[in-house]
Amino acid sequence: MEKSGCTFFMGMDMLLERKVERMLPWIILLCIVGLALVFAEMLIPGFGVFGILGSVCLLGTAFLVAKVYGITAFLITVVLLVIAFALMIVLAKKSGFYNKVVLQDKQEAQDFDESTLQGLLGAEGVTQTTLRPFGVADFQGKMVDVCSNGDFIDRGKRVRVTHIQGKTVTVAEC
Numbered sequence: 001m002e003k004s005g006c007t008f009f010m011g012m013d014m015l016l017e018r019k020v021e022r023m024l025p026w027i028i029l030l031c032i033v034g035l036a037l038v039f040a041e042m043l044i045p046g047f048g049v050f051g052i053l054g055s056v057c058l059l060g061t062a063f064l065v066a067k068v069y070g071i072t073a074f075l076i077t078v079v080l081l082v083i084a085f086a087l088m089i090v091l092a093k094k095s096g097f098y099n100k101v102v103l104q105d106k107q108e109a110q111d112f113d114e115s116t117l118q119g120l121l122g123a124e125g126v127t128q129t130t131l132r133p134f135g136v137a138d139f140q141g142k143m144v145d146v147c148s149n150g151d152f153i154d155r156g157k158r159v160r161v162t163h164i165q166g167k168t169v170t171v172a173e174c
Contacts, residue, residue, distance in 0.1 A: 034058035043101045120161045146171045
């Protein structure tokens with residue numbers, strides 16, 4: 001009786017050992033898929049679906065390694081994941097792929113030049129669009145974004161500048 005119990009536990013150990021051997025390819029595949037998805041999220045920003053799925057895969061990898069191989073293997077896996085991720089970024093930058101998908105140009109913010117509106121107070125022009133209440137009017141060949149006092153003014157109507165405050169040019173129909 002005792003011998004059969006021992007054989008039973010030895011059989012379970014062998015069965016677990018086989019399952020552990022079969023888990024390794026799945027753990028590696030899960031890790032690769034996770035890294036690829038997180039990397040894709042960095043290069044192709046979207047709604048975060050790739051990043052979330054990649055993070056879930058990487059967490060699953062770490063959990064499986066901890067469950068199957070123990071805490072030491074878990075810590076080694078975490079370090080290897082960080083190194084692999086850093087290596088992927090470095091290789092992407094060196095290959096030029098990173099520069100192709102990441103915008104490098106900077107947009108220089110230019111504040112509005114209010115001097116372009118000087119001399120418009122009292123000027124008359126013609127609406128180029130229907131003002132609802134915003135639109136565009138032509139003042140002696142100069143197109144200006146304008147605002148009516150809340151009234152709708154049809155296209156082609158003559159308007160006069162009644163007020164300028166900052167960037168807002170207010171007009172009224174003549």
